Amino acid sequence: xxxxxxxxxxxxxxxxxxxxxxxxxxxxxxxxxxxxxxxxxxxxxxxxxxxxxxxxxxxxxxxxxxxxxxxxxxxxxxxxxxxxxxxxxxxxxxxxxxxxxxxxxxxxxxxxxxxxxxxxxxxxxxxxxxxxxxxxxxxxxxxxxxxxxxxxxxxxxxxxxxxxxxxxxxxxxxxxxxxxxxxxxxxxxxxxxxxxxxxxxxxxxxxxxxx
Numbered sequence: 547x548x549x550x551x552x553x554x555x556x557x558x559x560x561x562x563x564x565x566x567x568x569x570x571x572x573x574x575x576x577x578x579x580x581x582x583x584x585x586x587x588x589x590x591x592x593x594x595x596x597x598x599x600x601x602x603x604x605x606x607x608x609x610x611x612x613x614x615x616x617x618x619x620x621x622x623x624x625x626x627x628x629x630x631x632x633x634x635x636x637x638x639x640x641x642x643x644x645x646x647x648x649x650x651x652x653x654x655x656x657x658x659x660x661x662x663x664x665x666x667x668x669x670x671x672x673x674x675x676x677x678x679x680x681x682x683x684x685x686x687x688x689x690x691x692x693x694x695x696x697x698x699x700x701x702x703x704x705x706x707x708x709x710x711x712x713x714x715x716x717x718x719x720x721x722x723x724x725x726x727x728x729x730x731x732x733x734x735x736x737x738x739x740x741x742x743x744x745x746x747x748x749x750x751x752x753x754x755x756x757x
Contacts, residue, residue, distance in 0.1 A: 578651055580751035584644035585743050591637040592739055596732045598633055599716065602626045603725040642669045644743070645685060648750055652692035655753050661688045679710060686742070693749040700742045708735030 605623040609616060646668045649661075662684040663671065671681030683706045690700065711731025715724045 578654060578754050579647070580651075580747060580754050581644050581647040582747055582751065584640060584647060585747040587640045588637075588644045588743050589740050591633065591640055592736060592743075595630070595633050595637050596736050598626055598630045599712070599725075599729050599732050602630065603722070603729040606722040606725050609722075638672050642672060644747075645689065648689045648693065648746055649685070651750055651753060652689055659688070659692050661685075661692075663688075679713070682706075686746075690742075690746055690749075693746060693753060700745050701738065702742065705735045705738035705742060708732060708738075711735075 602623065605619055605626060608619050609623065646665070649665060649668055652659075653665075663681055667677075667681050668685055671685055672678055674681075683702060687702055690702075708731045712728050712735065714728075715731065716728035717724070720728070
């Protein structure tokens with residue numbers, strides 16, 4: 547039997563579909579699992595990140611209104627800033643891990659399809675400058691298309707638009723107006739992201755059970 551692994555193509559070119567062996571090799575059979583726990587953690591961290599962003603925005607607006615005794619507000623603002631960085635890192639790791647498992651499952655179970663990006667971008671696509679504005683969208687889209695079976699796909703546009711707005715306006719030392727826009731973007735992305743994670747995970751569960 548031929549080697550099912552194909553090395554990634556050069557940067558920027560579509561990633562070719564992998565050949566699938568039937569039946570699934572025993573080496574991979576025990577590794578198929580629906581990432582339900584990772585999905586729950588992904589959703590939880592998305593909610594935490596959104597709440598931190600809302601708290602930061604509220605505190606930034608408060609500092610403009612409070613003239614006396616700003617120290618408690620500034621301390622609280624510093625605390626939210628300190629907590630936001632690890633929350634972002636944790637959200638990246640858990641979300642990429644969840645998407646990695648989803649991608650691995652659909653690649654093993656089939657049917658064969660062409661992904662726009664190679665597997666390494668499941669991790670790097672969120673953090674590499676410039677490409678982070680569209681690579682994650684393509685990765686999630688391709689996993690969704692590969693995993694669903696005669697089911698309506700979850701619209702990705704609202705989620706991704708909200709996330710891009712957050713990325714653009716949630717810069718360090720941003721103004722209160724920028725913080726408000728970033729919060730609006732993150733709130734816009736939250737609900738469709740939760741629905742998307744739940745639906746993709748349910749597709750994964752169904753695929754694994756059918757296998």
